[in-house]
Amino acid sequence: xxxxxxxxxxxxxxxxxxxxxxxxxxxxxxxxxxxxxxxxxxxxxxxxxxxxxxxxxxxxxxxxxxxxxxxxxxxxxxxxxxxxxxxxxxxxxxxxxxxxxxxxxxxxxxxxxxxxxxxxxxxxxxxxxxxxxxxxxxxxxxxxxxxxxxxxxxxxxxxxxxxxxxxxxxxxxxxxxxxxxxxxxxxxxxxxxxxxxxx
Amino acid sequence: xxxxxxxxxxxxxxxxxxxxxxxxxxxxxxxxxxxxxxxxxxxxxxxxxxxxxxxxxxxxxxxxxxxxxxxxxxxxxxxxxxxxxxxxxxxxxxxxxxxxxxxxxxxxxxxxxxxxxxxxxxxxxxxxxxxxxxxxxxxxxxxxxxxxxxxxxxxxxxxxxxxxxxxxxxxxxxxxxxxxxxxxxxxxxxxxxxxxxxxxxxxxxxxxxxxxxxxxxxxxxxxxxxxxxxxxxxxxxxxxxxxxxxxxxxxxxxxxxxxxxxxxxxxxxxxxxxxxxxxxxxxxxxxxxxxxxxxxxxxxxxxxxxxxxxxxxxxxxxxxxxxxxxxxxxxxxxxxxxxxxxxxxxxxxxxxxxxxxxxxxxxxxxxxxxxxxxxxxxxxxxxxxxxxxxxxxxxxxxxxxxxxxxxxxxxxxxxxxxxxxxx
Numbered sequence: 001x002x003x004x005x006x007x008x009x010x011x012x013x014x015x016x017x018x019x020x021x022x023x024x025x026x027x028x029x030x031x032x033x034x035x036x037x038x039x040x041x042x043x044x045x046x047x048x049x050x051x052x053x054x055x056x057x058x059x060x061x062x063x064x065x066x067x068x069x070x071x072x073x074x075x076x077x078x079x080x081x082x083x084x085x086x087x088x089x090x091x092x093x094x095x096x097x098x099x100x101x102x103x104x105x106x107x108x109x110x111x112x113x114x115x116x117x118x119x120x121x122x123x124x125x126x127x128x129x130x131x132x133x134x135x136x137x138x139x140x141x142x143x144x145x146x147x148x149x150x151x152x153x154x155x156x157x158x159x160x161x162x163x164x165x166x167x168x169x170x171x172x173x174x175x176x177x178x179x180x181x182x183x184x185x186x187x188x189x190x191x192x193x194x195x196x197x198x199x
Numbered sequence: 200x201x202x203x204x205x206x207x208x209x210x211x212x213x214x215x216x217x218x219x220x221x222x223x224x225x226x227x228x229x230x231x232x233x234x235x236x237x238x239x240x241x242x243x244x245x246x247x248x249x250x251x252x253x254x255x256x257x258x259x260x261x262x263x264x265x266x267x268x269x270x271x272x273x274x275x276x277x278x279x280x281x282x283x284x285x286x287x288x289x290x291x292x293x294x295x296x297x298x299x300x301x302x303x304x305x306x307x308x309x310x311x312x313x314x315x316x317x318x319x320x321x322x323x324x325x326x327x328x329x330x331x332x333x334x335x336x337x338x339x340x341x342x343x344x345x346x347x348x349x350x351x352x353x354x355x356x357x358x359x360x361x362x363x364x365x366x367x368x369x370x371x372x373x374x375x376x377x378x379x380x381x382x383x384x385x386x387x388x389x390x391x392x393x394x395x396x397x398x399x400x401x402x403x404x405x406x407x408x409x410x411x412x413x414x415x416x417x418x419x420x421x422x423x424x425x426x427x428x429x430x431x432x433x434x435x436x437x438x439x440x441x442x443x444x445x446x447x448x449x450x451x452x453x454x455x456x457x458x459x460x461x462x463x464x465x466x467x468x469x470x471x472x473x474x475x476x477x478x479x480x481x482x483x484x485x486x487x488x489x490x491x492x493x494x495x496x497x498x499x500x501x502x503x504x505x506x507x508x509x510x511x512x513x514x515x516x517x518x519x520x521x522x523x524x525x526x527x528x529x530x531x532x533x534x535x536x537x538x539x540x541x542x543x544x545x546x547x548x549x550x551x552x553x554x555x556x557x558x559x560x561x562x563x564x565x566x567x568x569x570x571x572x573x574x575x576x577x578x579x580x581x582x583x584x585x586x587x588x589x590x591x592x593x594x595x596x597x598x599x600x601x602x603x604x605x606x607x608x609x610x611x612x613x614x615x616x617x618x619x620x621x622x
Contacts, residue, residue, distance in 0.1 A: 035288075081336050084343040086281075157351040160291070198292040 036164060036192030038087045038151075046168050047095030050184045054147070054172055055105050059181035063144070073107040074100060074172075075143035083153035083166065096147065109143050145172050145181065160194040227569045230262060231454060234570060235622040239269040254297075254310045257286050258566060261317070265324065265570045269620055273328045280325045287313060287321075302529040306564040315352065316363030316511050317568045319345060323367055326374060327449065330616040339378055342371035342387070358390065361514040362398040365391050366506040366575050369406065373447060376409070377614040385413045403503040405579050407432055444609040446580045446589055448502065449618045452488045453573030455508050456481035460563030471547075472538065472554045476527045477563040481516055483509050484573065488621065490594045493578045495587055502578040502591075509573055523564075530561065572620070584611040591619055 026032065031041045054060075063072045076097055079089045093111075101108050110118065125134040149170035156163045165187065172182040226249040233242035243266045251259050264279035290312040297309030313321075326341035345367040349357045358364050372387035388410050395402045407430040414423040462477040491502040534557035542550035580589065587609055591602040604617050 035285075081340065084340065084347050086337060086340050155347055157347060158354050159351070162351070194288065195292045198289070198294050199296060 033190075036162070036190055037085050038083070038166065040091065042166065042188055043088075043092045044095050046186045046188070047092060048099055050168065050170055050186055051096055051099035051103065053184050054170070054182050055100075055103050057182050059172065060105065071105060071107050072144040073109055073141055074145045074147060075109050076100070076111055077146045077148040079149045079151065079170075081151050083151050084155055085153065087151055089151065092151075100147075107141065109141055115140075143175055145174055147172050149184075160196045162192045164190045164192060166190075224565055230266070231569055234266060234269060235454070239266045242266050243270070254307070255566065257283055257290060257311050257313055258568060260286060261313075261321065261568045262570050264321075268324060268328060271331075273331045277325065277328045277332075280321055280328070283321055284325075287318060302526050303533045304530065305560050305562060306523065306526065307562060307566070311564075311566045314363075314512075314515055314567070315359050316361075316508065316515065317571065318348060319359065319364050319367040320568070320571055322348070323370055326370055327616070327618050330374075331618070335374070335378055338374050342374045345371050346387075358394055358397075360518065361511045362394045362400065362506075363508075363511045363515070365394040365398075365400075368394065369505055369577070370449070372409065373614060373616070376413075377616070381413050381416055385410070385417060385419075388413065402430070403505050403577065404432075405503060405577060406505075442584050442611045443581050444584050444611050445614045446493075446582055446587065446604075446607055446609055447614055447616055448493055448578050448580075448589075448591055448604075449616070450491060450502055450576040450578075450591070450593075451572035451574075451618070451620045452576065453486060453622065454484050455567065455569060455571045455573055456483040456512055458482075458565045458567045458569070460565050462561075462563070464558070471551065472535070473558045474531055474535075475558045475561040476524070476531070477561050478520060478523055478527070479516060479563040479565055481509075481513055486573070487595045488574070488576075488593060489596065491576060491578075492592055493580050494590050494592065495580065495582065498580060498582075500578050500580055502576040504574055505577045506575040507573065508571060508575075512567075527561070530557075534561075579614075582609045584609055589617070591617075593621055595621075 028040075029044070033039065033041070060072065064070065076093050079093055081087045081089050097108065100106055109115075119137075122135055122137050126137065129135075147170060149168060152167045152169070154165040154167075156165075166189075168186045168188075170182075170184040171180050172184075173180055226245065229245045230242045233239070233245055243263065246259065246262055246266065260279050260283035264276045264283060267273075267276035267279055290310055294309055300308030322341045322345045326338045329335075329337040329341065345364070346357075349359065349364055349367075353359065368387050368391040372384045372391060375381075375384035375387060388406060391406060392402060392410060394400075395406075407426070411423060411426050411430065411432060414426060458479050458481055460477045461480045462475055464473055464475045466473050493500050493502065534554070538550045538554045538557065541553045585608075587607050589604040589607050591604070593600045593602070600621070602619050607615055607617065609615050
């Protein structure tokens, strides 16, 4: 009986310890794949690689040459999620925007959601701010190019195993004449195996 | 000393498994009653008060998701359903302790892992949540997840046994159609048609029209002719005006059959021991909806049944009964051996107690997603682009009920989704 009690107490102690929440702080760029789904690492790597690619292509030099050394103005439009997963495309778009701005090679303007806020503020300034300090309407910098894209998946799955193939397609479109000046594509393939047994 | 300890442990486990089972049924009844009387918030309180039990986590999130949806808190419902999805993926792995417990102690010891048709309904209601928030892209993800689930679980047929996937395929088709993907929509509608045909169910007229319209739009002349021969719909039924859109209402009605345990007890007159087998049985609720129609000032269309969950649930259970019976027999053998061991060490009295607790613990698994509807209906109004007031009139045994959808915006060549839940 005493042995049984000791064993039971030990088991309870172990169970209680396992139940406690454990937190470990990691660096934001730490790669940690948990579920096999699209994660922050995928978003960051794809954004960095594709922005590096778009900025290294001839369209940029061509534009700068044609416009007396002026950098093009780029806006990031919609990135449509056509995949099998709920992907937060906003973080992906933010990663691309950061990479674009930090490159220093293009000028960057805010996308529609933020623009509306800014316009509301300008309208408010029109009414309430002093003439010396108010920012007038109709002075926005128009975008020369818009970056849009899609995230697609092909998934082959049976039972506990799946092969997940992600394809991110981006295109840079001229606002003047709808020409597509750059097409980028990034592929990620993952083999995911779930546990077939659990305790 | 060890043997006495073993007997105590067995008694505790048996008693604990009994306690858990009784409380789930009571909680489910209470939640159903509150939901049926239009009190989803109180039903949520009842759900929270019952607490989150380890082996019923999935049911907790599924029920919470539906109650939040009924309360029109779509964002919170989405969150609850996403938790259910993560849990479902984890529960797909076979539980060693659960499997052991189900052949030694009780059917209810293992985690509830959900029926296949419940998993489809999870995606259906999640898609409807996203549509309510006008998030077409996310609803499309749910449509793809339905297809992925069916391909993964049933790679040969890509359909559920007994037609439990039909509403998932139908809704997926509507979502693709709304996203301007006629080709994808047609694939989903074909799967739905395949299920209606395989199950011997009437093909909804709305689905017939969509199949014909899309096959014609996509230039699939041979398929169009075949379908036209089969359905014999008048050409006027397929014509849509240039500036026309659709308002589609999905109506969930009633409750899935009530799942009870039916026990059979016998006694060995030589030993005095009792033996019990308890298996689940489904008792349908009376059908409440007699007829329903959608109307505007200019037109009216009757809602059509697109899925009945009662026969699906019944047939799914019938498939599972043989395995449940085998496990019940295995448990009887194990408990008999335990009682024999106790009898040898502590006498007939202690053995009788173990036998008694074993019999009481032998409870049927009555767990299910009890807030699901018994029937799903659908109707589509083809309306000129603009704002419309739409009335859903429901005729039940108690009379007529009107549900008003005010200021519904219909866009040309687009689908506006509306949904309603009645009991």
